[in-house]
Amino acid sequence: MEVAPGAVHVPDWLTLEQQRELVTACRDWATGPVPIRHTELPRGGVMSVQTVCVGWHWQPYQYTRIAGDVNGLRVAAFPDWMVDLGRRALTAAYGEAAAAADYTPDTALINFYDGQAKMGMHQDKDERSSAPVVSLSIGDTCVFRVGNTETRTKPYTDIELASGDLFVFGGPSRYIFHGVPKVHEGTADPATGLTSGRLNITMRVTGLTG
Ligand code: MD3
Numbered sequence: 001m002e003v004a005p006g007a008v009h010v011p012d013w014l015t016l017e018q019q020r021e022l023v024t025a026c027r028d029w030a031t032g033p034v035p036i037r038h039t040e041l042p043r044g045g046v047m048s049v050q051t052v053c054v055g056w057h058w059q060p061y062q063y064t065r066i067a068g069d070v071n072g073l074r075v076a077a078f079p080d081w082m083v084d085l086g087r088r089a090l091t092a093a094y095g096e097a098a099a100a101a102d103y104t105p106d107t108a109l110i111n112f113y114d115g116q117a118k119m120g121m122h123q124d125k126d127e128r129s130s131a132p133v134v135s136l137s138i139g140d141t142c143v144f145r146v147g148n149t150e151t152r153t154k155p156y157t158d159i160e161l162a163s164g165d166l167f168v169f170g171g172p173s174r175y176i177f178h179g180v181p182k183v184h185e186g187t188a189d190p191a192t193g194l195t196s197g198r199l200n201i202t203m204r205v206t207g208l209t210g
């Protein structure tokens with residue numbers, strides 16, 4: 001379902017088994033080499049969401065290989081199977097005509113939301129590539145706010161993102177304002193391997209080398 005030009009929602013895309021495998025992989029990443037943490041914002045304050053990165057480490061407003069704001073260690077490598085998953089996600093959202101083989105994500109931001117966590121309206125502009133962003137949701141259902149490219153306020157559309165849902169943001173929607181105003185606590189199916197909270201994995205192309 002196309003929510004805005006280039007913004008395609010594919011509900012229930014991941015099987016339960018894929019969700020369980022992703023939860024296991026994310027648990028491993030969350031415990032090292034660079035553990036999951038509440039990202040500190042440059043103007044003071046910390047995000048309510050907890051984030052761990054793979055491939056490149058994100059901190060506002062840059063990507064590095066080394067997590068200078070956490071423990072100074074290099075983040076885990078971006079696995080080949082995730083490149084593959086990203087390509088299959090692109091095809092699922094945009095169809096066979098999408099040049100999915102040319103899509104090579106090199107970083108994933110893994111966000112964990114407890115029942116109180118939120119993400120304010122923002123644009124993702126730290127990547128030096130305008131390639132699409134692939135988002136996968138596991139666990140609790142949330143309200144996801146899809147805005148516009150001009151302002152962080154109205155008009156926006158609220159949709160629910162549930163466990164197994166895929167969302168791809170490309171083309172004119174790549175620089176859209178978006179956020180997560182609410183997580184519906186306790187809605188996760190324990191069969192996903194997550195007994196509470198919400199996991200969101202976004203794959204991106206940093207446009208960086210080295
Ligand atoms: C639209 N994450 O990590 S996923 C983020 O659920 C982020 O954790 C949210 O926003 C989450 O930056 C939303 C959907 C999403 C992710 C990245 C986007 C939508 C996007 C980048 C550009 C446009």
Ligand code: FE
Pocket residue numbers: 122123124178
């Ligand atoms: Fe974002």
